[in-house]
Structure formats: C-alpha cells, structure tokens
Amino acid sequence: MVIAVVGAGSIGRRHADNLAALGEPAVLIPWRSFDRAALEKRSDVKGMVIATATQVRLELIDLCAAKGWPFYVEKPLHWTAQGVAEIYNRAGDLAARSMLGFMARYHPVVQALAAQDLSEVYGFTFEIGHDVRQWRQNWSFPDSYAARPDGGGVLLDLCHELDLALALFPGLTVQAVSSVGHADFNGVDFASRIALADPQGRAGTVAMDYLAPVSQRRSDLAGTDALRRLDLLAATLTVDGPSGSDTQSFPHERNDMFRAITRDWLRLIDDPDAKLHPLAPRLSDMRASADLIADAWTKRRFTGTAKMAF
Known part of the structure; x- marks a missing residue:
C-alpha cells in the first residue's frame, strides 16, 4: 500500500522523502500531471498528502472522501468561511482520520x-x-x-502563528486586520497585523510579513506572574519573573516537526x-x-504599499 502525495513542489517532495524515511512507500504526483481517473483506479492507495496550492484542494478532498482515503492537507484549509465549510462538508467523518x-x-x-x-497571561504578540x-x-x-x-498573500502563507495563538488561547476572535x-x-498582502481578543479579556497581535531582511519568528506572552519570550528559530524559551530570568534551549531540526506530525x-x-x-x-x-484564519483574511484592510522590487 502507498501514500499518494499530490503536489511535487518543495513541500510535496519533503513529505514523500519523510514518508519513505518512516517506512511508508509514497508515489509523488505533480499537480500538472494529476489524472483523477487514473488515481481512482488504483487499489493500493491508503491515504493522500495534499501539497498543492490552496486553490485546488477541494477537488482532491472530494476524491479522498469518495474513496475513503484519510488525507493530510497543507495549511491553510481555505481563505473563506464558505470554502472551509464546504471542505468540512465534503470530508465528513473522514476528518477524524485526517x-x-x-x-x-x-x-x-x-x-x-x-x-x-497560561491562565495568568493577559497579552501576547507573535511575529x-x-x-x-x-x-x-x-x-x-x-x-x-x-x-x-x-x-495567496502572507496572512495565509505564514498562518502558523495564528493557529498557535488559538491553540494556546482558545476562544480568540479577530478584532481587526x-x-x-x-x-x-x-x-495580495505583503504584511498583515491581526488584533485578537478572547472573552476573558486577553488581547494580543499576530504579525507576519514578506519584508524582513532577516528571518524572525518570536513571541512574547505577558502575564501577571511572568513574561515569557519565545524564539522559535533559536528554539529558546525565556521566563522572566520576580526571582530572575531562566532560559531553556530545545535543540531540534525543522524536519523533526514534519516527521512528528506525519507519524x-x-x-x-x-x-x-x-x-x-x-x-x-x-x-x-x-x-x-x-475559521479564524478565513475570518482574518476576509477582514484585511490595506493601509499601505510595500516598496519591494522583483
């Protein structure tokens, strides 16, 4: 049995390589040569990785639902609430295995x-x-x-931080973008800053951009007991409190996350x-x-223009 990986860009190739390393045979299928009828006839497929552009994923999820193939779909799921709802409707019970x-x-x-x-946290920033x-x-x-x-655009491309904010603080809603x-x-947004809040009064921002001259991925969580500072690129967590500061390091390779989620x-x-x-x-x-990501994308209000030459 094999995993069908649809989308042969850098992410699709990474998935195929990781599946092979985990002992799972994979067949890599470029979207441009995707043949639904040919794939439907295969009897050796047990799941699908969907690593295509966001705009074409519904057709593949529909195929998986028809065949009963659990799927791994790259983020974001869709850029509109209607698109998200349609995908969940098509996936049905298969969502529990995807x-x-x-x-x-x-x-x-x-x-x-x-x-x-984290109950004492009252504010946060993710960048x-x-x-x-x-x-x-x-x-x-x-x-x-x-x-x-x-x-397209940076809000959808780099939406991991939006998801992380919600994972840590359930109940957040979009206030403005x-x-x-x-x-x-x-x-197409080249930089977006999303204001979020929850019913407990917690508030914060998630910011992403295509513009920074050096790569950055940092977060601050402000609490009544401590200030937590995260650097996801350096893989450090610093906690500052009344008794001093403590920094922990978590050495890892980026691909470790891909393999862990694949397992x-x-x-x-x-x-x-x-x-x-x-x-x-x-x-x-x-x-x-x-839904949070789709809502943020819908609420974008363009306030400026980036000066970046291509």
Whole structure:
C-alpha cells in the first residue's frame, strides 16, 4: 500500500522523502500531471498528502472522501468561511482520520509552553517574517501560488502563528486586520497585523510579513506572574519573573516537526482512536482555527504599499 502525495513542489517532495524515511512507500504526483481517473483506479492507495496550492484542494478532498482515503492537507484549509465549510462538508467523518498541516504545533518550544499554566497571561504578540525573495533557491514569488489575490498573500502563507495563538488561547476572535499591499500584486498582502481578543479579556497581535531582511519568528506572552519570550528559530524559551530570568534551549531540526506530525497522521490512518500529541491538528478538531484564519483574511484592510522590487 502507498501514500499518494499530490503536489511535487518543495513541500510535496519533503513529505514523500519523510514518508519513505518512516517506512511508508509514497508515489509523488505533480499537480500538472494529476489524472483523477487514473488515481481512482488504483487499489493500493491508503491515504493522500495534499501539497498543492490552496486553490485546488477541494477537488482532491472530494476524491479522498469518495474513496475513503484519510488525507493530510497543507495549511491553510481555505481563505473563506464558505470554502472551509464546504471542505468540512465534503470530508465528513473522514476528518477524524485526517490532518491539517500545522506542524509548528510540534515545535519543542510550543510543546513546553503548552504544558504550562497560561491562565495568568493577559497579552501576547507573535511575529514571523522574512524577505520573500530569499525563501528558496530557484523559487519565484511572482510565479507562485502566493502571488494570487485569492488564496495567496502572507496572512495565509505564514498562518502558523495564528493557529498557535488559538491553540494556546482558545476562544480568540479577530478584532481587526491591517495589511500592507504591493502595487504590482493587487489584493495580495505583503504584511498583515491581526488584533485578537478572547472573552476573558486577553488581547494580543499576530504579525507576519514578506519584508524582513532577516528571518524572525518570536513571541512574547505577558502575564501577571511572568513574561515569557519565545524564539522559535533559536528554539529558546525565556521566563522572566520576580526571582530572575531562566532560559531553556530545545535543540531540534525543522524536519523533526514534519516527521512528528506525519507519524501521528499515519497512526490515524490505521486507528481513529490512536493516542496522538496533545496539540495534534486532527482535521475534526481544527474547525475553529480554519475559521479564524478565513475570518482574518476576509477582514484585511490595506493601509499601505510595500516598496519591494522583483
């Protein structure tokens, strides 16, 4: 039996390599040569990784639902509430054996933080950014999915931090979104800052951009007992309190997160009741996150224009 990986870009190739390393045969299928009828005829497929552009995923989820194939779909699920609802309707009961690709939930700093009592936190900031022209070798932003007005832009591309905020503080809702666009890419946000709040009075922001000259991925959680500072690139968690400061390091490789989430998904394929990581993004548990991201995208208000030459 094999896993079909649809989408042969860098993420699709990473999934295929990780599946092979975990002892799961995979067949890599470029979207441009995808043949639904040919795939439907195969009797050796037990699941699908959907690593395509966001805009074409519904057709693949529909196929998985028809065949009963659990799927792993890359984030974000969709950029509108209607699209999210349609995907969940199509997936049905299969959502309990499928995953949404928020692998940052498996970052060791996030795991350590989630194990703490965060009830005294009253404010937070999450920031992620990097010059989009430096992302990958031989990769062109103007020719990519990210440059499309529907389903593209930085808010959707770097939405891990939105999901992490909600995972740590359930109940958050979008208050406002300020975005920076680009004259050459109408409707595409190059920087977005989302204001969030929850019924307990907790408030904060999530910011992402395609503009930062060096890669950054940091968070601050302000509490009445301590200030927690996270650096997900350096993999450190610093806690400042009345008695001093303590920093913990969590050495890891980025691919460790991909393999950890893949292991959990493979367990789900065989057993929907399998014990998973506490923050595992099982699709059936991720509706609030998918809706939050879609709501944020819908509420974008462009307030400026980025000066970035391509």
